[in-house]
Each structure stands twice: as structure tokens, then as C-alpha cells.
Amino acid sequence: MKQFLLGCVAVMALGAAASAADAKTYRIGVAMYGLKGEFAQSWVNEAKKHPAIKDGTATLTVFDGNYDQLTQDRQFDEMIAQHYDAIIFDPIDSNAGGALVARAEKAGIPVIGSNGPVKAANEAAYIGSDDVKAGEDEAKAVIDKMGGKGNVVILQGPVGQLGSIQRYEGNQKALAAAPGIHLLEKNTANWSRAEALNLMQNWLTAHPGQINGVIGENDEMALGAIAAMRSQGIDPATVPTAGIDGVHDAMVAVSKGYMVLSIKQDAFTQAQGAVDLALRHIIGDSYKPLSTCWTMYPSMKWDNGEGKLYNVPWTYVTKANVQQFLNK
Known part of the structure; x- marks a missing residue:
């Protein structure tokens, strides 16, 4: 048994x-x-x-x-x-x-x-x-804070990436509705904070005192632009900046008045x-x-x-x- x-x-x-x-x-x-x-x-x-x-x-x-x-x-x-x-x-x-x-x-x-x-x-x-909507809304936030007048720069995502393409399409919609806004520069920083810092430093040197607003197609690039401004003694609160993603550092920047908007994914x-x-x-x-x-x-x-x-x-x-x- x-x-x-x-x-x-x-x-x-x-x-x-x-x-x-x-x-x-x-x-x-x-x-x-x-x-x-x-x-x-x-x-x-x-x-x-x-x-x-x-x-x-x-x-x-x-x-x-x-x-x-x-x-x-x-x-x-x-x-x-x-x-x-x-x-x-x-x-x-x-x-x-x-x-x-x-x-x-x-x-x-x-x-x-x-x-x-x-x-x-x-x-x-x-x-x-919807990246087109986010791109339009972040640009509107910057434009509204600028009072509808002045020069903006756009930090873009990787060339060929549809998310970046669609966000720029939204950016363009907002710019088309704001005749008082001039697009001074746009270029890719590949979603990177470090690349955006270098690019923004170059723009600040090339256009001293002329950049009135920053549209970052993501938060990392917006934060890089803010770091570039601070490195050159510019108060980021005086240059309206927006980004997309809702990362922690961007929220801190919003709380300090360095960013007017972060659109959270x-x-x-x-x-x-x-x-x-x-x-x-x-x-x-x-x-x-x-x-x-x-x-x-x-x-x-x-x-x-x-x-x-x-x-x-x-x-x-x-x-x-x-x-x-x-x-x-």
C-alpha cells in the first residue's frame, strides 16, 4: 500500500x-x-x-x-x-x-x-x-505669455520621427494664428537636454537679447534651454518656455515660474x-x-x-x- x-x-x-x-x-x-x-x-x-x-x-x-x-x-x-x-x-x-x-x-x-x-x-x-494638439497648445501658452509679440525658437525632436513632425505641425498652427510672432530659429536637439543646452547657448550668442520665447517639443529640451539661459545670466522667468512630457524637473521648473506649461504624458x-x-x-x-x-x-x-x-x-x-x- x-x-x-x-x-x-x-x-x-x-x-x-x-x-x-x-x-x-x-x-x-x-x-x-x-x-x-x-x-x-x-x-x-x-x-x-x-x-x-x-x-x-x-x-x-x-x-x-x-x-x-x-x-x-x-x-x-x-x-x-x-x-x-x-x-x-x-x-x-x-x-x-x-x-x-x-x-x-x-x-x-x-x-x-x-x-x-x-x-x-x-x-x-x-x-x-495627439502630438499635433500638444504642439499647438504648448506654442499657444508661450505666445500668450509673450503677449503675442516677439521672437521664438523651437527645439525639435529627431529628424524623421513622426512625434516630432506632428508636434511641429501643431507649433506651426499656433504661429500661423499669431502674426506678431517671428520664428527666429528651429533645429533638432534629439529630445536631449544636453544637446538642447548647447544649441540654445549658440542661439543666445548669435541673437543676443532677441529670443523672447522658447518652444521645446519635449521637457528635456526645454530644460536644456533653461539651463543655457541661466549659464548666460538670463532669468528664465523672463523668457516664456514650454515643453511636453510632464517629467519631474519640468514640474519643478513650472513651480518656479521658469516654464509656463508642461503637457504631461x-x-x-x-x-x-x-x-x-x-x-x-x-x-x-x-x-x-x-x-x-x-x-x-x-x-x-x-x-x-x-x-x-x-x-x-x-x-x-x-x-x-x-x-x-x-x-x-
Whole structure:
């Protein structure tokens, strides 16, 4: 009898081991344009907190594109060669990114866009925010603070990245409605605070006393411009500056009056929503979202994970409400 019971226990143990071995762990790769900026780091941290990642249903491997298209191209090849189940994509070059999406789709790997759009009709889904609107609204904030008169400069994102292109489109809309505003300079600083600092220093030297407002297509570049002004003895509070992302240092700058506006992106919703969408495209319509991000905004519905575009609303951080964000 004892031997029989031991045999049963052994069979049950083998069955449990076989069942565990059969359990599928889904592999999701994340191709980020770069990880130097605070927002990208926040996005990754939020994605790693997704319930499916924490309970082992899926694993998340993050690839740092390091702001280089060839690097991101090689990383896609690696994920395809290793048969990842899905890829979440934030491109460096939105045009070149389309070919990467097509390559993954040919290999049967769904690609979910997040934060930065890509020009690819075959992308499984995209979750992000309306960059044209953000670009228009940040420019309006600077123009209004300037009283509708004076010279502005624009710090742009990477050349070819659709997010930067769309934010500049919004900038142009606001400028077109303000005939008293002159665009003095515009150039890329690649979303980088350090590059923006150097670029802004050059502009301040080339146009002494003539820059009356700064439009940064993200917060990191706006903060670089502020650092450049301070390095040359200019009070940033006298030169209206705005940015996009809602990073911590930008909120501090808003509280001090150095920035008139930071338009906050929701890293939690963009990241965890992308993980849910990736799992939905891997598993099928039996999958139900695990993140609470889908309860955040009445205008953004899960819709059984079948949508192509999920628009995450912006949050506007000003001197009037910044403290509530800093308190968090």
C-alpha cells in the first residue's frame, strides 16, 4: 500500500511538472528609441509593473535604441530571430520604422506602437497621445505669455520621427494664428537636454537679447534651454518656455515660474496599455486586460482590444495646479 501511495505521489509530481513545463510564458520585446530621458525611463518602469509581467505570464525585454536607427534595426532582427511573441515599438525614425514593422509582421510577430507613431498601415495597434494638439497648445501658452509679440525658437525632436513632425505641425498652427510672432530659429536637439543646452547657448550668442520665447517639443529640451539661459545670466522667468512630457524637473521648473506649461504624458497608460494590447494580439479575444489603465479615461475604451488607435488624453501642468503633481 505504501509503495502504491508513493507511486501515486510520484505520478502526480510528474504530472504537475509536465503541466508547469507546458505553461506558456509570452516573450514581449520593447524597442525604445532611447533610454536617456526621464519619460522613456518612466515608460519602462510602468511597463514592468504590469500584472502579467509581475506574475510571470509574460516577460519583458527592453532594447535601448540609443537614438540610432541602425541599432534599432539590428534589435528588430534579433527579436525576429529569437521568435518573440510580440514587439512594442517606439521608433527613432517613423518612416524607416515602417519597414521594421513589415519585417516583424512577415515573421508572424504583432507590433504594438506606443508613445511614438510609425508610418505603417500594418501596425497591429497604436497607443499614444495627439502630438499635433500638444504642439499647438504648448506654442499657444508661450505666445500668450509673450503677449503675442516677439521672437521664438523651437527645439525639435529627431529628424524623421513622426512625434516630432506632428508636434511641429501643431507649433506651426499656433504661429500661423499669431502674426506678431517671428520664428527666429528651429533645429533638432534629439529630445536631449544636453544637446538642447548647447544649441540654445549658440542661439543666445548669435541673437543676443532677441529670443523672447522658447518652444521645446519635449521637457528635456526645454530644460536644456533653461539651463543655457541661466549659464548666460538670463532669468528664465523672463523668457516664456514650454515643453511636453510632464517629467519631474519640468514640474519643478513650472513651480518656479521658469516654464509656463508642461503637457504631461501618461506613461502608465501608454506602457501598460501597450502590454495589454500585445497580449491581446498574442492570445486572442479570450484575453481580458489586466491593467487598471483602462479605467483612467472615459474617452479611451478597450473595445475588446480590436482598435487600431488608442488616444491617451494629455494633462496640462501649470503654476496653478503643479503642486498637486509634485505632491504625488
